[in-house]
């Protein structure tokens with residue numbers, strides 16, 4: 001009983017003191033496009049690798065395609081101490097010019113820079129973290145010119161554990177919510193807009209409060225460069241598509257294109273799904289090793305335009321392609337609107353080439369009369385043929401590949 005009361009009192013106290021500051025709307029309206037060190041290098045990071053990625057943005061046409069954020073993940077600081085003023089110190093060997101030196105060079109290229117911290121006592125790799133140090137850390141980051149913060153979820157003290165049910169039935173009021181709200185509040189106290197990536201691995205029903213706290217929120221544990229990860233995260237994400245709109249994005253985690261042995265078809269599906277669900281797209285590989293086919297995927301103008309649509313913030317959602325169609329998990333047919341018209345995305349989750357078909361009148365948002373042009377977003381060319389609402393459109397699709405179309409009235 002005493003323990004129960006102690007926990008209750010601690011929770012009520014934390015809640016009473018919990019800030020309710022909303023996230024900045026000067027940043028994070030659209031899903032972030034960029035790169036992050038982790039999937040490529042884990043802890044083996046340094047200034048040269050980060051700046052090489054920034055220069056690749058320019059050389060490979062990524063900057064022109066809209067990629068903006070060059071983000072440093074875990075392991076960037078001195079490990080066991082802060083300075084005498086309590087500030088986190090950049091590792092002088094890895095970052096001899098400090099984070100500010102990297103930030104200046106990244107900004108000079110017309111790009112933005114991100115950093116990493118953690119809402120616990122230490123980061124996942126055991127470096128200084130920001131729970132209890134939110135304001136001083138944010139002031140430090142803002143002083144360096146940081147534009148984006150990935151805020152991780154390791155090493156949470158036991159008294160911050162979530163109760164089975166949050167106060168008022170709202171997970172915004174859970175201890176997890178409060179840990180992140182403290183950071184949102186600290187960010188509001190510096191003049192520099194800093195995008196907040198709530199890296200909470202899909203815990204505490206984050207999709208219900210993520211947009212009240214940050215700009216994007218992780219829906220799962222870390223990605224792996226495997227087809228099974230891509231399928232699993234799509235399955236998780238399709239249950240929570242209604243919470244995605246401007247300033248609030250389900251984060252399906254950083255990209256694995258270029259890593260492991262994903263096939264080119266799987267890489268197309270990976271990119272298309274992150275784009276049509278409006279997840280942040282943060283590349284996670286050594287960009288200099290990508291081949292031209294992979295660069296073409298990640299710079300596909302039409303898929304990026306869907307992701308970054310200035311007028312429509314909602315993602316594509318599953319639809320039934322024709323009467324009597326069976327269901328699959330995850331669904332294979334998705335439709336969504338952009339400023340240009342309606343889009344259909346078709347994923348072949350099967351392990352062999354298959355014909356996939358939909359009836360145009362089944363696509364939500366398409367007029368049920370008139371003639372239509374079907375445009376292939378991958379090739380940039382219109383599909384041959386003439387289509388009406390009653391037409392059934394079919395495509396042969398390789399194993400694990402995704403087709404992407406824009407449909408407009410002729």
Ligand SMILES: *[C@@H]1O[C@H](CO)[C@@H](O)[C@H](O)[C@H]1NC(C)=O
Nearest residue numbers: 010011013014157159160175
């Ligand atoms: C956990 O303990 C720390 C240190 O005593 C305190 O500052 C913090 O508010 C506590 N957290 C909660 C949720 O009560």
